[in-house]
Amino acid sequence: MIISVIAGLRRINRFIALLVGLALIACVALILIDISLRQLGISFGGSDEISGYVMAGIASWGVSYTLTELAHVRIDLIRVRLRPLGKAILDLIAIVALAGTAIVIAFEAWPVLQKTIAHHALANTSLATPLWIPQSIWFAGWVWFALSSSLLVLLTVVLMMKGDLRQADSLVGARTEMELEL
Numbered sequence: 086m087i088i089s090v091i092a093g094l095r096r097i098n099r100f101i102a103l104l105v106g107l108a109l110i111a112c113v114a115l116i117l118i119d120i121s122l123r124q125l126g127i128s129f130g131g132s133d134e135i136s137g138y139v140m141a142g143i144a145s146w147g148v149s150y151t152l153t154e155l156a157h158v159r160i161d162l163i164r165v166r167l168r169p170l171g172k173a174i175l176d177l178i179a180i181v182a183l184a185g186t187a188i189v190i191a192f193e194a195w196p197v198l199q200k201t202i203a204h205h206a207l208a209n210t211s212l213a214t215p216l217w218i219p220q221s222i223w224f225a226g227w228v229w230f231a232l233s234s235s236l237l238v239l240l241t242v243v244l245m246m247k248g249d250l251r252q253a254d255s256l257v258g259a260r261t262e263m264e265l266e267l
Contacts (some may be wrong), residue, residue: 090240094233134208142222146230149233152230174251197224223259239258
């Protein structure tokens with residue numbers, strides 16, 4: 086069951102990463118078209134504004150994919166010298182800290198979105214974008230990251246309680262340069 090939950094979470098995050106990648110490609114295309122049109126003396130404008138919104142959205146959604154692919158940067162100077170139980174404890178501390186940070190960010194992001202919705206805030210640009218749109222995407226990404234990381238905390242604790250340190254390591258462990266090359 087734990088393995089199927091892990092596989093499901095990774096599958097969802099890979100799909101999200103695909104969508105995020107498509108959004109990034111679309112943003113690049115928009116910018117290239119706008120730059121090309123400027124050479125002809127015309128522009129539909131707003132590509133800088135839209136690209137800023139896209140960057141905020143893909144950053145908040147992309148961190149969950151990075152998490153499930155074990156691609157977050159970790160300093161493992163001490164970890165590599167420990168036995169499996171010591172590594173598992175440090176990994177648990179790391180994922181708890183990460184989940185805690187994600188939860189705080191998601192919690193603190195809500196009032197930003199809530200005020201935007203309450204005040205019907207618009208960007209003070211020529212597009213006058215209703216700010217609830219990009220902020221909702223940004224906020225949802227942080228909520229998903231908080232949920233994903235919290236699920237990983239729960240699964241790691243269960244695996245450690247079962248004594249399955251190898252599976253816990255494959256779930257949240259840091260990878261050395263040598264392991265990444267393989």
